Amino acid sequence: MTIASSSPPSRLPPGGAERTATRSSTDRRPGTGENRGDGRLAAVFIGPALLGFVVFLLWPTLRGIYLSFTRFNLLTPAEWVGLDNYVRMAHDPIFWSSLRVTVVYVIINIGVQTVSALAIAVLLQRLTQSALLRGIVLTPYLMSNVVAGIVWLWILDTQLGVGNEIVAALGFDRIPFLADETWAIPTIALINVWRHVGYTALLLFAGLQAIPNDMYEAAKVDGASEWRMFWRITMPLLRPVLAVVLIMTVIGSFQVFDTVAVTTRGGPADATNVLQYYIYGAAFGRFQFGYASAMSVALLVVLSAITFVQYRLTRAGQTDLG
Amino acid sequence: MTAVTVPTAPAPQATPVRPVRRRPTPGRIVAWVVLAVIVLVTLVPFYWILRTALSTNSGLAASPGDPLPVDPTAGGFERALGLQSTKEAIAQGGAGGGLRFWRYLLNSVVVSTLVTVCQIFFSAMAAYAFARLRWRGRDQVFTLFLAGLMVPTIFTLLPNFVLIKELGLVDSLLGIALPTMFMTPFAVFFLRQFFMNVPREVEEAALLDGAGKVRIFFRVLLPMASTPVLTLAVLTYITSWNDYFWPLMVSYSDGSRVLTVALAVFRAQTPQTGTDWSGLMAATLIAALPMLVLFGFFARRIVSTISFTGIK
Numbered sequence: 024m025t026i027a028s029s030s031p032p033s034r035l036p037p038g039g040a041e042r043t044a045t046r047s048s049t050d051r052r053p054g055t056g057e058n059r060g061d062g063r064l065a066a067v068f069i070g071p072a073l074l075g076f077v078v079f080l081l082w083p084t085l086r087g088i089y090l091s092f093t094r095f096n097l098l099t100p101a102e103w104v105g106l107d108n109y110v111r112m113a114h115d116p117i118f119w120s121s122l123r124v125t126v127v128y129v130i131i132n133i134g135v136q137t138v139s140a141l142a143i144a145v146l147l148q149r150l151t152q153s154a155l156l157r158g159i160v161l162t163p164y165l166m167s168n169v170v171a172g173i174v175w176l177w178i179l180d181t182q183l184g185v186g187n188e189i190v191a192a193l194g195f196d197r198i199p200f201l202a203d204e205t206w207a208i209p210t211i212a213l214i215n216v217w218r219h220v221g222y223t224a225l226l227l228f229a230g231l232q233a234i235p236n237d238m239y240e241a242a243k244v245d246g247a248s249e250w251r252m253f254w255r256i257t258m259p260l261l262r263p264v265l266a267v268v269l270i271m272t273v274i275g276s277f278q279v280f281d282t283v284a285v286t287t288r289g290g291p292a293d294a295t296n297v298l299q300y301y302i303y304g305a306a307f308g309r310f311q312f313g314y315a316s317a318m319s320v321a322l323l324v325v326l327s328a329i330t331f332v333q334y335r336l337t338r339a340g341q342t343d344l345g
Numbered sequence: 346m347t348a349v350t351v352p353t354a355p356a357p358q359a360t361p362v363r364p365v366r367r368r369p370t371p372g373r374i375v376a377w378v379v380l381a382v383i384v385l386v387t388l389v390p391f392y393w394i395l396r397t398a399l400s401t402n403s404g405l406a407a408s409p410g411d412p413l414p415v416d417p418t419a420g421g422f423e424r425a426l427g428l429q430s431t432k433e434a435i436a437q438g439g440a441g442g443g444l445r446f447w448r449y450l451l452n453s454v455v456v457s458t459l460v461t462v463c464q465i466f467f468s469a470m471a472a473y474a475f476a477r478l479r480w481r482g483r484d485q486v487f488t489l490f491l492a493g494l495m496v497p498t499i500f501t502l503l504p505n506f507v508l509i510k511e512l513g514l515v516d517s518l519l520g521i522a523l524p525t526m527f528m529t530p531f532a533v534f535f536l537r538q539f540f541m542n543v544p545r546e547v548e549e550a551a552l553l554d555g556a557g558k559v560r561i562f563f564r565v566l567l568p569m570a571s572t573p574v575l576t577l578a579v580l581t582y583i584t585s586w587n588d589y590f591w592p593l594m595v596s597y598s599d600g601s602r603v604l605t606v607a608l609a610v611f612r613a614q615t616p617q618t619g620t621d622w623s624g625l626m627a628a629t630l631i632a633a634l635p636m637l638v639l640f641g642f643f644a645r646r647i648v649s650t651i652s653f654t655g656i657k
Binding site: 060061062064065066067068069071072073074075076078079080081082083084086087090097139142143146149150151154156157158159160161162163164165166167168169170173174175176177178180182183184185188189192217221225249274277278280281284285299302303306307312315316319320322323326327330 | 372373376377379380383384386387388390391393394397405406409410467468470471473474475478479480481483486489490493495496497498499500501503504505506507508510523524525526527528530533558559562583586587588589590593594605608609612622625626629632633636637640644645648649
């Protein structure tokens with residue numbers, strides 16, 4: 024795939040934000056020896072980061088929204104088409120099926136991952152405090168999604184994969200995990216659980232460390248079982264941390280692309296054509312950057328809505344820990 | 346996925362909960378079994394990569410379930426590293442298309458190093474400006490940065506690609522590195538939290554000695570922040586090394602191809618005889634090895650400093 028480079032003059036955003044940074048202010052805080060602000064110095068310190076922020080985050084965000092209202096193929100200037108892309112999206116059955124596939128993926132991925140991560144975190148806290156074990160559960164996270172995808176593609180290969188050797192040895196029919204419409208999405212979801220669960224568990228583990236130990240001690244004196252302590256102490260006190268981790272992982276999960284790209288490439292028959300893969304195809308396969316941007320905006324809206332709802336439902340901002 | 350990790354002061358080592366009661370109850374036995382299964386599921390794929398990489402393709406086809414390498418050979422590694430002649434490679438079930446492994450490895454190292462060093466340095470400078478310097482508009486700009494945390498990375502990829510193309514940097518290593526070289530809102534936020542928690546007395550003592558704020562940043566605060574900076578740097582390096590989607594968009598030729606993209610290409614070029622699993626697993630292992638080594642060096646520090654902060 025090549026793209027002719029007939030680029031229009033690059034439009035860099037004006038450095039307006041930087042200018043505000045350079046103005047010094049009079050310091051009104053008592054107690055320190057300095058009376059004047061650090062305007063000029065601050066400009067130097069904040070400069071590079073602010074430049075990066077404006078050029079590669081703020082500007083692209085605004086531009087992505089703008090592009091969603093245009094027809095744009097990279098070669099000719101973007102042409103304003105109003106809501107055309109959104110109308111098209113509403114009538115595009117593949118878009119809706121992609122969205123559905125993505126949601127199913129997220130539900131399986133997040134469901135299994137959260138429960139497993141919680142279990143691992145609790146085991147690492149209540150059973151053993153071994154740092155070695157914490158290191159071990161983190162190792163899959165060091166692999167790229169590409170590596171994880173390829174490895175499991177091999178392990179689950181219908182003919183030669185050891186996974187299917189085991190399935191066959193147990194007396195079942197071989198399962199075409201990544202080549203079957205029903206199996207493919209759950210399989211990809213579980214591959215990504217394998218890679219991310221340890222990291223998620225460590226975040227939860229860190230949250231568990233904040234729960235005072237004497238709570239468990241006191242409960243034990245009262246004769247509470249581990250099971251009861253989990254539901255009465257761990258869960259309520261971990262809730263704020265769990266909520267933030269959940270929001271983060273759900274956002275990450277919706278962006279699934281790599282694993283699909285190396286294992287199934289959206290197939291069989293669009294069964295794993297997740298939204299991000301469809302967007303990529305629209306942009307780089309068919310050069311419909313406007314339409315691809317519109318779908319990105321849709322994803323952004325969905326993610327913002329989910330974050331908002333989750334935040335409200337789980338009261339992530341509050342803590343029950345006195 | 347952004348990491349939500351903030352190093353705290355050496356976390357009060359939670360004392361083992363029950364050194365007193367060590368009797369194996371049925372519950373504890375079940376718990377240990379579950380943990381053992383988790384460790385097994387975590388580690389067995391790594392062994393399987395190694396076992397496959399050391400087997401021949403014909404051997405793999407003959408005895409797919411053999412727990413040991415079949416007809417042990419280094420052929421897979423030789424193919425992955427491009428040490429075999431095309432004829433040899435095809436004879437052993439490879440694609441014959443040379444994988445310029447060293448080139449891709451170098452590209453990955455250049456991109457990840459560039460991203461990590463610049464991003465952390467610039468983010469630390471910004472974090473210092475937010476935490477310690479006084480300037481008009483500081484709180485507004487910081488709020489803006491925080492809002493940046495809400496934008497999923499993936500949303501900015503398409504417009505960023507358009508921008509990189511306009512800058513004429515498509516298919517270059519700089520084009521891959523540039524968008525994440527200056528900052529991530531997370532890195533700034535993370536380091537700002539740390540600088541905020543450094544007692545002001547530390548700096549005031551240095552100020553009295555006549556040190557300027559620049560000097561304080563480089564000589565006092567930055568060294569104090571070595572542990573969070575290290576944790577952040579390793580996580581940034583790993584993230585950058587493992588990134589696939591963005592380099593896939595930007596790079597088109599060997600000159601800018603990084604390992605993740607090369608692996609996916611290697612996987613896609615299926616030779617006549619079916620996938621070259623032995624070579625592919627060898628390549629996978631070599632691609633992942635640097636991160637395993639990197640993590641091996643810093644594991645203890647990282648694992649014990651990964652701690653949590655809600656974004657408040």
